[in-house]
Amino acid sequence: MRVSLKDVAEHAGVSIKTVSNVVNNYQHVTPATRQKVQRAIDTLGYRPNLTARHLRKGRTGIIALAVPELGNPYFAELAGAVIDAAAEHDYTVLLDHTQGRRERELLVAQGFSTRVIDGLILNPLELEAEDLAARTDDAPLVLIGERRYDLPYDHIAIDNIAAARAAVRHLLDLGRRRIAFLGARRDRPSQPAHLRLLGWQAELAASGVAADEALVARVEGWDRADGAAAMAALLDDGQRPDAVFAYNDLVAIGAMRVMAERGLRVPEDVAVVGFDDLTEGRYGMVTLTTVAPDKQAIARLAVESLVGRLSGELAAPGRPRQLQPHFTLLERESTLGRAPR
Amino acid sequence: MRVSLKDVAEHAGVSIKTVSNVVNNYQHVTPATRQKVQRAIDTLGYRPNLTARHLRKGRTGIIALAVPELGNPYFAELAGAVIDAAAEHDYTVLLDHTQGRRERELLVAQGFSTRVIDGLILNPLELEAEDLAARTDDAPLVLIGERRYDLPYDHIAIDNIAAARAAVRHLLDLGRRRIAFLGARRDRPSQPAHLRLLGWQAELAASGVAADEALVARVEGWDRADGAAAMAALLDDGQRPDAVFAYNDLVAIGAMRVMAERGLRVPEDVAVVGFDDLTEGRYGMVTLTTVAPDKQAIARLAVESLVGRLSGELAAPGRPRQLQPHFTLLERESTLGRAPR
DNA sequence: ATGAAAGCGCTAACAC
DNA sequence: GTGTTAGCGCTTTCAT
Numbered sequence: 207m208r209v210s211l212k213d214v215a216e217h218a219g220v221s222i223k224t225v226s227n228v229v230n231n232y233q234h235v236t237p238a239t240r241q242k243v244q245r246a247i248d249t250l251g252y253r254p255n256l257t258a259r260h261l262r263k264g265r266t267g268i269i270a271l272a273v274p275e276l277g278n279p280y281f282a283e284l285a286g287a288v289i290d291a292a293a294e295h296d297y298t299v300l301l302d303h304t305q306g307r308r309e310r311e312l313l314v315a316q317g318f319s320t321r322v323i324d325g326l327i328l329n330p331l332e333l334e335a336e337d338l339a340a341r342t343d344d345a346p347l348v349l350i351g352e353r354r355y356d357l358p359y360d361h362i363a364i365d366n367i368a369a370a371r372a373a374v375r376h377l378l379d380l381g382r383r384r385i386a387f388l389g390a391r392r393d394r395p396s397q398p399a400h401l402r403l404l405g406w407q408a409e410l411a412a413s414g415v416a417a418d419e420a421l422v423a424r425v426e427g428w429d430r431a432d433g434a435a436a437m438a439a440l441l442d443d444g445q446r447p448d449a450v451f452a453y454n455d456l457v458a459i460g461a462m463r464v465m466a467e468r469g470l471r472v473p474e475d476v477a478v479v480g481f482d483d484l485t486e487g488r489y490g491m492v493t494l495t496t497v498a499p500d501k502q503a504i505a506r507l508a509v510e511s512l513v514g515r516l517s518g519e520l521a522a523p524g525r526p527r528q529l530q531p532h533f534t535l536l537e538r539e540s541t542l543g544r545a546p547r
Numbered sequence: 548m549r550v551s552l553k554d555v556a557e558h559a560g561v562s563i564k565t566v567s568n569v570v571n572n573y574q575h576v577t578p579a580t581r582q583k584v585q586r587a588i589d590t591l592g593y594r595p596n597l598t599a600r601h602l603r604k605g606r607t608g609i610i611a612l613a614v615p616e617l618g619n620p621y622f623a624e625l626a627g628a629v630i631d632a633a634a635e636h637d638y639t640v641l642l643d644h645t646q647g648r649r650e651r652e653l654l655v656a657q658g659f660s661t662r663v664i665d666g667l668i669l670n671p672l673e674l675e676a677e678d679l680a681a682r683t684d685d686a687p688l689v690l691i692g693e694r695r696y697d698l699p700y701d702h703i704a705i706d707n708i709a710a711a712r713a714a715v716r717h718l719l720d721l722g723r724r725r726i727a728f729l730g731a732r733r734d735r736p737s738q739p740a741h742l743r744l745l746g747w748q749a750e751l752a753a754s755g756v757a758a759d760e761a762l763v764a765r766v767e768g769w770d771r772a773d774g775a776a777a778m779a780a781l782l783d784d785g786q787r788p789d790a791v792f793a794y795n796d797l798v799a800i801g802a803m804r805v806m807a808e809r810g811l812r813v814p815e816d817v818a819v820v821g822f823d824d825l826t827e828g829r830y831g832m833v834t835l836t837t838v839a840p841d842k843q844a845i846a847r848l849a850v851e852s853l854v855g856r857l858s859g860e861l862a863a864p865g866r867p868r869q870l871q872p873h874f875t876l877l878e879r880e881s882t883l884g885r886a887p888r
Numbered sequence: 889a890t891g892a893a894a895g896c897g898c899t900a901a902c903a904c
Numbered sequence: 905g906t907g908t909t910a911g912c913g914c915t916t917t918c919a920t
Contacts, residue, residue: 210912210913210914211913211914212913220890220891221890221891221892222891222892222913222914222915223890223891223892223915223916224889224890224891226914226915226916227889227890230915234889234890235889235890236889236890239889239890251683253658253684254913254914255602255912255913255914256663256914257598257601257602257607257663257912257913257914258602258896258912258913258914258915259913259914259915260598260663260896260914261596261598261599261602261896261897261898261912261913261914262895262896262913262914262915262916263896263914263915264896266598266663267663268641268663275627276617276623276624276626276627276630277620277623277624277627277826279618279620279623282617282618282620282623282626283617283618285617285623285642286616286617286618286644289617289642289643289644298641298643298663299641299642299643300609300639300640300641300642301626301630301640301641301642302630302639302640303627303630317594322597322598322601322607322608322609322639342592343594429826430826430827430829430830434830459830460830462830463830466832485618485770485771486771486800486827488771489771489775489800489801489803489804489831490830490831490832491807491831491832551896551897551898552897552898553897561906561907562906562907562908563897563898563899563907563908564899564900564906564907564908565905565906565907567898567899567900568905568906570898571899575905575906576905576906577905577906580905580906595897595898596896596897596898597898598896598897598898599896599897599898599899599912600897600898600899601898601912602896602897602898602912602913602914603897603898603899603900603911603912604898604899604912605912889920890919890920891918891919891920892917892918892919892920893916893917893918893919894915894916894917894918895914895915895916896913896914896915896916897912898911898912899910899911899912900909900910900911901908901909901910902907902908902909902910903906903907903908903909904905904906904907904908
């Protein structure tokens with residue numbers, strides 16, 4: 207924390223401004239002066255104080271990313287991708303996880319580390335539109351994730367309804383008819399997981415298959431244990447689905463473990479489709495068919511969106527953009543072969 | 548970015564200092580004044596500019612954590628724990644991942660986001676002692692992870708040799724004798740994975756079992772795919788281990804997948820022990836026996852160590868501390884039952 | 889091409 | 905109990 211511009215200036219016998227010019231690679235500096243200053247910088251081991259620079263410039267070069275849970279590999283991978291994308295724009299990333307708790311999400315939306323960050327990428331789970339509308343912090347915000355709000359913020363997410371429909375379509379094509387949905391939450395229309403549930407209903411309806419509400423299993427969270435509990439509850443309830451569409455891969459993996467314990471074969475007895483394309487799904491007892499969102503694209507678009515707002519290119523705050531990266535359905539062992547007759 | 552202390556002061560008809568006193572909850576302010584100022588703060592929507600505060604105080608309240616790879620659930624979980632521990636000390640966490648590449652580790656060690664961070668927690672993989680010794684950045688540094696350096700930095704890690712020995716001991720107790728080690732790297736004594744390999748050798752030696760170098764499988768990285776490749780190579784080489792001790796759970800999971808594909812049963816034919824206690828290991832084809840480091844303790848100790856240095860309590864930089872959190876061996880299905888005779 | 893000086897928003901001495 | 909003032913280290917007019 208020692209040496210400042212002033213020290214270097216004195217050492218080199220020039221003014222502060224000149225040193226600043228050298229440090230910032232300003233054009234009009236004579237080679238001789240530049241060299242002299244550079245030498246002083248090297249001997250003194252000067253490193254610019256970014257905090258001061260930030261104060262002066264009004265920006266910090268730091269953006270924040272808040273995801274529900276780093277223990278979920280999907281968010282961990284996404285975080286990694288965001289860090290890489292941010293680095294390309296010379297931003298560093300402050301990371302927080304909200305644990306899917308409303309008060310933490312609120313805290314983050316309200317002004318995470320007030321003013322040390324230039325902008326925020328947030329993946330809300332529990333936050334309602336009014337929470338976000340009441341936001342007073344003026345740092346630009348970009349939303350990611352399944353939930354949609356009618357608010358003046360850019361939003362990056364794949365088309366969750368279409369993705370869910372593709373998954374259910376695949377199961378229907380296999381001849382499955384009793385397709386369970388694992389991972390619904392509450393009954394609010396704005397609930398998390400709502401869009402995927404909607405996709406499930408829509409695709410069944412389009413194929414003239416009755417959507418049996420008894421086949422919708424509710425969960426507390428979306429981890430492996432929740433998937434296991436939901437599947438167990440479904441089976442204990444006497445339900446006998448011939449396929450499962452899970453909210454995400456973790457839920458699917460938990461469900462598959464329960465099925466294995468109870469002697470149900472995947473995919474023979476029950477075909478399974480997950481969501482997220484976790485690497486883990488490629489190494490389980492049975493490799494997992496899954497909806498694969500383009501995580502790199504999500505990260506890249508979120509960062510570009512935010513950086514665009516920050517640089518003023520995309521100033522108009524009244525024109526939020528809805529960006530939808532691609533997804534693909536990756537067919538693996540868990541949906542191999544047609545339904546038993 | 549609008550309203551500053553000055554604006555509030557003018558609005559409330561008091562001095563800047565008084566507003567500052569209120570904002571910082573300074574004792575000696577009359578309730579009347581406090582209320583008046585608070586009202587001004589509320590109406591104007593004032594929020595302190597942390598950058599300015601940081602510049603003045605010489606610290607930012609941000610610490611950095613650099614891990615090899617967020618895609619590895621171990622590091623993702625650890626990162627989550629560090630974020631939580633840091634929050635308890637009013638620090639936020641800037642996260643970076645080095646992808647286990649030396650130049651990125653070097654960059655981080657040299658001065659990650661120069662001076663925006665107060666200190667750094669680093670988990671090096673490829674960095675050598677001289678790299679770290681040549682470090683010029685003066686932000687306090689705390690090291691975590693398997694590798695050990697004789698340098699003046701605190702280091703937090705479980706006793707990797709003892710942990711590896713416990714794993715091998717467990718396999719020996721089961722009657723296994725041809726115990727492979729999956730996950731060695733190069734031949735440098737300081738190589739990553741060295742301590743666990745050393746533990747493997749030591750425990751075999753202590754039991755009078757010959758350490759067969761042909762049973763040491765080398766890897767490029769430590770992900771599932773690397774474990775799969777290593778196991779395949781071992782089998783292709785004609786080796787027939789009756790047990791596998793893997794560098795970590797991901798390597799173990801990759802290896803188990805290959806064994807399943809080749810008709811080898813776990814644990815009947817090959818018992819498997821991993822390392823890290825990933826949740827994933829509890830939901831695989833066979834639940835995975837593993838060495839479970841106390842991640843919460845590692846995160847807590849690393850943060851406390853760093854915060855201690857920052858607050859000056861643990862000033863003496865010449866006295867690095869080696870802290871060793873506990874570990875436990877969690878026995879699961881992958882090592883159930885004795886060896887076939 | 890380089891220098892002088894102001895000021896980003898805040899805290900900490902030191903007055904009163 | 906409250907006000908004044910001087911910087912923290914940097915960038916940025918405006919001179920020269």
